[in-house]
Amino acid sequence: MPTLTKPSIYYPEYIVTNNDILNFIKKYHSNTSHMNQLEEMIYNTTIEKRHLFFPFDLVMNLGLFEERQALYEEVARKYSLLVAQKALDNSGLTKKDITMIITTSCTGFMMPSLTAHLINGLDLPENTIQLPIAQMGCVGGAYAINRAFEHCQLSPTNNVLIVALETSSLCFHREAGKLQDFISDSIFGDGAAGVVMRGDDVGEGLSVVKSKSIFLKNTESFIQYNITNNGFLFSLDKQVMYSVEMIRNQVNEFIQSELKHTDNIDFCISHTGGRRILDEVQRCLNLKPHILEKSRESLKIVGNTSSVSVIDVLSRHFGNVNHKDQGVLIAFGPGFTSEVMLGEWRV
Amino acid sequence: MPTLTKPSIYYPEYIVTNNDILNFIKKYHSNTSHMNQLEEMIYNTTIEKRHLFFPFDLVMNLGLFEERQALYEEVARKYSLLVAQKALDNSGLTKKDITMIITTSCTGFMMPSLTAHLINGLDLPENTIQLPIAQMGCVGGAYAINRAFEHCQLSPTNNVLIVALETSSLCFHREAGKLQDFISDSIFGDGAAGVVMRGDDVGEGLSVVKSKSIFLKNTESFIQYNITNNGFLFSLDKQVMYSVEMIRNQVNEFIQSELKHTDNIDFCISHTGGRRILDEVQRCLNLKPHILEKSRESLKIVGNTSSVSVIDVLSRHFGNVNHKDQGVLIAFGPGFTSEVMLGEWRV
Numbered sequence: 001m002p003t004l005t006k007p008s009i010y011y012p013e014y015i016v017t018n019n020d021i022l023n024f025i026k027k028y029h030s031n032t033s034h035m036n037q038l039e040e041m042i043y044n045t046t047i048e049k050r051h052l053f054f055p056f057d058l059v060m061n062l063g064l065f066e067e068r069q070a071l072y073e074e075v076a077r078k079y080s081l082l083v084a085q086k087a088l089d090n091s092g093l094t095k096k097d098i099t100m101i102i103t104t105s106c107t108g109f110m111m112p113s114l115t116a117h118l119i120n121g122l123d124l125p126e127n128t129i130q131l132p133i134a135q136m137g138c139v140g141g142a143y144a145i146n147r148a149f150e151h152c153q154l155s156p157t158n159n160v161l162i163v164a165l166e167t168s169s170l171c172f173h174r175e176a177g178k179l180q181d182f183i184s185d186s187i188f189g190d191g192a193a194g195v196v197m198r199g200d201d202v203g204e205g206l207s208v209v210k211s212k213s214i215f216l217k218n219t220e221s222f223i224q225y226n227i228t229n230n231g232f233l234f235s236l237d238k239q240v241m242y243s244v245e246m247i248r249n250q251v252n253e254f255i256q257s258e259l260k261h262t263d264n265i266d267f268c269i270s271h272t273g274g275r276r277i278l279d280e281v282q283r284c285l286n287l288k289p290h291i292l293e294k295s296r297e298s299l300k301i302v303g304n305t306s307s308v309s310v311i312d313v314l315s316r317h318f319g320n321v322n323h324k325d326q327g328v329l330i331a332f333g334p335g336f337t338s339e340v341m342l343g344e345w346r347v
Numbered sequence: 348m349p350t351l352t353k354p355s356i357y358y359p360e361y362i363v364t365n366n367d368i369l370n371f372i373k374k375y376h377s378n379t380s381h382m383n384q385l386e387e388m389i390y391n392t393t394i395e396k397r398h399l400f401f402p403f404d405l406v407m408n409l410g411l412f413e414e415r416q417a418l419y420e421e422v423a424r425k426y427s428l429l430v431a432q433k434a435l436d437n438s439g440l441t442k443k444d445i446t447m448i449i450t451t452s453c454t455g456f457m458m459p460s461l462t463a464h465l466i467n468g469l470d471l472p473e474n475t476i477q478l479p480i481a482q483m484g485c486v487g488g489a490y491a492i493n494r495a496f497e498h499c500q501l502s503p504t505n506n507v508l509i510v511a512l513e514t515s516s517l518c519f520h521r522e523a524g525k526l527q528d529f530i531s532d533s534i535f536g537d538g539a540a541g542v543v544m545r546g547d548d549v550g551e552g553l554s555v556v557k558s559k560s561i562f563l564k565n566t567e568s569f570i571q572y573n574i575t576n577n578g579f580l581f582s583l584d585k586q587v588m589y590s591v592e593m594i595r596n597q598v599n600e601f602i603q604s605e606l607k608h609t610d611n612i613d614f615c616i617s618h619t620g621g622r623r624i625l626d627e628v629q630r631c632l633n634l635k636p637h638i639l640e641k642s643r644e645s646l647k648i649v650g651n652t653s654s655v656s657v658i659d660v661l662s663r664h665f666g667n668v669n670h671k672d673q674g675v676l677i678a679f680g681p682g683f684t685s686e687v688m689l690g691e692w693r694v
Contacts, residue, residue: 065576073574110574215466215477229412334459
């Protein structure tokens, strides 16, 4: 069975805290009517800090699209290469073994994409299939894993290098003053992750048993970008809080199709989303509290890192699982789309 | 073998001619030193007209990114649905048979992407796999066909709906005054195309035998976007003229692996690129002149429609081929990337 090997993760040096966000709001949006509500909401996120590729003050003074994109390209080129090389080293494979390169990055845009940059930077084979994904947002990490699984099912000699890189902070906008803008600024963080899926079943890792895409119809407004002259502006509908409930039956049926019952789940690698999304995952999948421990840990110390998040949580499971542990990897993103994967650990 | 069924094609009502472009340059860039050279180059493209989603004057007076993106979203939603529905009708399948939706569109950006819009608009199954591609540029149509082929190889009950939609004219910029900007403005046209790949071998169409991705290392500058406050600005390196020569051996070896010799090719469905690219395809693949007739016809009457182009040329072959005709579908795009497919007609 195709197997996810140990990921590599990178978080940049600049740190933003809840206090930084509150001070920003007090300074630039002192007339907001939501101040008390906001303070409570920000501390309720359970996020303690997030990492940014650039200082928070610089980010909050950025202007138009071009300026943001130039910064995106600078860090995207550098750190995608860093995590990709380490993920390849972790996998026990060499560059010549890679047959597909998937990048997922929704917070900036390049053409040619990062897949071209990585084929050049890592000197991957000239027949490597590229899969650059810019529009799957937060579900991108799980999405990439499910697409890699399909490619690996075609041949045990297929191997996929996945890189997720997000500069969420470059989508913060100083002038954006809606309650939901402040919430976005309070939960998203930057980071990069790399992981290799081997088509064979050699070595330690999470073997993929089955994958599924779930789309919720007529919910495009749940998670979307407004395209502005200042670049991408994240927009979240309150309704998104009910999304996990809305796909609950499909997810549970999928899990039960292989694992008998969700009571049997040994692990759940969940997109971190936010505290309430994780609470919903726990409730709707009927999980014991410790099952989401690593997802909550990731949210606490790096925030919601969009497509990077689920690979970060996967990484935290290495060394903390038992041979033959069975469970699920799940993420959520725009569409509304969920990508779900059932897996079994080989330790 | 997975089979491409009859495509649907849409070209919008506004038409731009070589004279329109020359008048524009004379009006706004009268001090350019390239005027004589330009006039000759524009008439040498062999393009007679192109279709645009909006009047040429409106396009050439567009400003910042947000304005362009709003126009993109308006036509992308409307016409992607139109060509998708017709392609589905042509395929003999119904909406419930579709297992994957691929969209390829490099001239605008939406999140959620057009894949979400089409699942909603066509009421496709809620487990449809989405593949929204924004960063493969002109190779996007052939790229989508090759990814669909992989998906269909997993099961004969897999069926893929592909939609390519390009608003290339929204990437024209009035202030852009380099020689290559004028060339871009002179070759690109708008349009939309839909095509279904059936996983089984029922009905008329082009059956896919084999697919291949070819990447040319260290050529990211050949075809790229500059990301400006006015949106995407196309940039083309003169070196791109040598790209077909650079991949010539790989393409010919791939063709010979199945078809013995390129002399045996009954058809070549080529990305239209420009006249010189088609000349290079003819020379490097050692093709008889009539083999590229449909590609040249497409270039002449709609220009280079980016990811739409290769599906347009595919469409022009329906009704003009014989049972068991064997040949190649090939396109080129940023990376530099070429996607190549070998196929056989079932008539």
